[in-house]
Amino acid sequence: MKHWWWKLLAALLVIGASLAALLVPLAPGLTECVPSSLSPGTVTLSISGYNTRFDRNGPPAVGLTDGHGGIQADQVTVLGPTSVKAIFTIPADVGGRSAHVVVLPSSGERLVLFDAVWTGSGEGSLPDRWKFPEQAAAHGWEFPNRAILYETIRNLMFHVPMWFTMMVLQALSVGYSVAYLRSGELRTDLQAEKAVQVSLFFAALGLLTGSLWARATWGAWWTNDTKLNGAAVTTLIYLAYLVLRGSVADAKKRADLAAVYNIFAFVLMLVFIMVLPRLTDSLHPGNGGNPAFSQYDLDDDLRRVFYPAVLGWIMTGLWLFNLRVRMSRAFR
Amino acid sequence: MLLYVISAIYVCYLGVRGGLSLPVWNALFWIILLFAAFNALARSFQREDADRQHYLHSLASPQAVILARGAYAAMTMMVLSLLSLLCYILLLGGPVIAGADLVQFIVVVMVGGAGLAAVLTLISAISARAGNGIGLMAVLGFPVVLPMLLSIMRASKGALDGLSWSSNSTYLLWVFAVDVLTVTLSYLLFPYLWRD
Structure with a gap:
């Protein structure tokens, strides 16, 4: 129990948040x-x-x-x-x-x-005979009903945690790469590699859920959006990282090259992903004049599911990473 | 190298015969330069035999080597991009140039060419050490260079559209900042490639 309580928590959070994401009714x-x-x-x-x-x-x-x-x-x-x-x-x-x-x-x-x-072809406004109430009455637990999004707002609990998990794993991988360059221990190189592999799995899930969401809301599977370009570049960088590892036979040399490429690519990518969308327009919330979810779109009803989902998926990612590292050690 | 670029531009000239819209003109120019950069910089580490490598190893610090390589690559790319720009304008110039801020465009081309060189120098070192030719370099370099290329293209399109310096300088400064960052990273990381 001492060692695996967090795995149990991860499973409970993911299952609970996913069920809630699918079952909580949409507001009228x-x-x-x-x-x-x-x-x-x-x-x-x-x-x-x-x-x-x-x-x-x-x-x-x-x-x-x-x-x-x-x-x-x-x-x-x-x-x-x-x-x-x-x-x-x-x-x-x-x-x-x-x-x-x-x-x-x-x-x-x-x-x-x-x-x-x-209102028609005239010029006047409507007479001031009626005002609608400023405040709506309190309601039960339901997701906000927004134009364009409608029921797809549930995807928030799946799509966004995938990218968060991916970024956590990639940051972890860079951490291990730095540790490798400092210490020269091949153990840390293996950890860096496995973190990248698991992060690519989450990137694939993020692309899949994002693609479905884009089709439902923006009308296309893929759009020329800075965030999407950023996601594509990220995925390509880490695929290239694996290609680089595959093309060098000597373990020590492979570890050196992979660690250098990992750090170099990660820092450049981070800078581009963080800064470029803010310089240009994007369809995503939080960029180019679109409000971020956190400002007023993400109300308490969503937050109650979103934060557990993010936490649960990140922990699941770490769990997968842990399993992958142990597997490759066991088979060696 | 220059011959490669001139042939590419001439093929484009024969292929399109006039009417290129501004975005296409801009994109085509940078695609030609991108491939030229890949070709030119793949050589910078690859053409070296083991003996010369040993000689350099005993003579200079890795930091000095990467800075020298970077400076050489940046100068090569600047000269190359200026000459190809000249050639490109001569053959395909036409109406696109008329409304452009040419001085600004040349600055973008210089900064952009140097930026491509800075990023690709370290990538070239990695792929040379991996013992795999230009194929690996393309795989490794493309995703790293892509975001930079996008911002260069946006800056140069701004210059072609005749935007003022103040409104276009965000992109230009941005590209310049990435240049500096790349050089710093290369300076820090290259010693690990150089050891053994």
Whole structure:
């Protein structure tokens, strides 16, 4: 128990976080509003929701707001748990801007479909007859429902920990390479090699989960994004590291060359990966004007799963590394 | 070396016949220079026989050797890139040059060429020690040089677009900083390649 408690913890964290990532419900949200533009007179909007229960506890309140004013629906008809119809009376001479559709179910949530409708060909803003509440009521444990991401927000618990684990293992490998150059012990060289091998496994998983996520949100398996280029360069560098090891027969010489290349490549890569995305645009959060997850996207409901997932995966990576080192010693 | 670059440029000239857009023009130039750099620097350690290596070993410290090699490689690359730029403009210049800040572009080419040389010198030393020719050098060098090449290309595109010095200097300083970092790393790491 003394020696393997952390392995048990790693397994529990990974399993627990993965289950939570898949099972915690997504918060209710709005997905669609038809038609997409208004005209003066009576307008009927058909609004679709996701994970909503409009049929419970009486019809929700529905409103329109354009940032200057807002109006409430005259009549709301519930068509089903995820579908509602709202009839508005639009004053004359309204238009020229987009408006958000707000649905307030009686359970206290606040559902907003941002920029859902164009207010029409007039010039005035909506009359200031209605305001939606600033604060939504407290809710149970659920992941935030965000446009574009929707259910794929769960991938956060898988994709990001893979890269964190990879970076930890590569830093470890460089540490062993430095230790090798200082001491000349081949044991540390073996550790550096195994850390790289395991880190490449996590890089492959990171690319796979990232590729699926990109397809679902950005519409392509691969995009010309600085972060993606950085990931590709990293993977290529460590594949080259393994090629270099494969092409030298003498163990001592191989260890020398591999350690020098490892340190050289890692430092250059680190500089590029840390600095270059900040100089250029990126689709990833935290770069080029996109907000980072940590600022306001990552709310407490996500954090509760994300941090255990990161910790669990890093520990699993170290565990794998440990196994690989012991295996190659046993077989020698 | 120069012949290699001139032939490459001439082939491009025969191949494209005029109309190259600015990004393509820029990319093509750097691809030609990249391969020239790989070819030129692969030789810097490979052409050495064992005797001369022993001689150098007994004569000079490893730090002196790597700095000398680096300086030589950087100067070679600067001369090579300037001559190939001249040749490239003569044959493929056309409308792209008209709106460019030429002085700025030449500075980018010099700093970029020196940067490629700095990175590839250590890689060349590693692959020469591994006893494997230019093949291994390409495998090892490509991923390390790629991010640097991307920033050089962006800086040179800025110069071609006629951006002002102040708005383009971020990239230029950046490339220069990486040059310095690379030289420092080579200085620290090369002694470990030199021993035995």
